[in-house]
Amino acid sequence: MGVPFETLLPYAIMMFGITGGALTKVKNMQNGGKRPRHSIDAWDRQMMERDRRLTGWLRGQTDNVKAPAGFELNNPWKVEPLIQ
Structure with missing residues (x-):
């Protein structure tokens, strides 16, 4: 007997929330604790x-x-060797 999909919806919602929070935390850590920049x-x-x-x-x-x-x-500039 199958499981109705309505029983799995709370788990899917929790996984989206956990994944979104984890990605936000990783981006925050990569930027030194600051919010990511755009444009x-x-x-x-x-x-x-x-x-x-x-x-x-x-x-x-x-x-x-x-x-x-x-x-x-x-x-930071890369200098080419002098051609003689």
């Missing part, structure tokens, strides 16, 4: 990359006036 343009990507190089986190920010030691040589 990121080139300027935002550039600033987020700068923040990642300064703090180690993509969304991290610092209020230090001076950059950490070694940051002056930490250039």
Whole structure:
């Protein structure tokens, strides 16, 4: 004898809720405890990359006036070797 599908609906609703909560938590953890960003343009990507190089986190920010030691040589641009 089969089980009516109405008995399984609460389990399906619980699974959607648990999965949604888990995905929200994972996204939150990946962004350093901040809400995920949407519609990121080139300027935002550039600033987020700068923040990642300064703090180690993509969304991290610092209020230090001076950059950490070694940051002056930490250039994200790839330089081609000189052709002679």
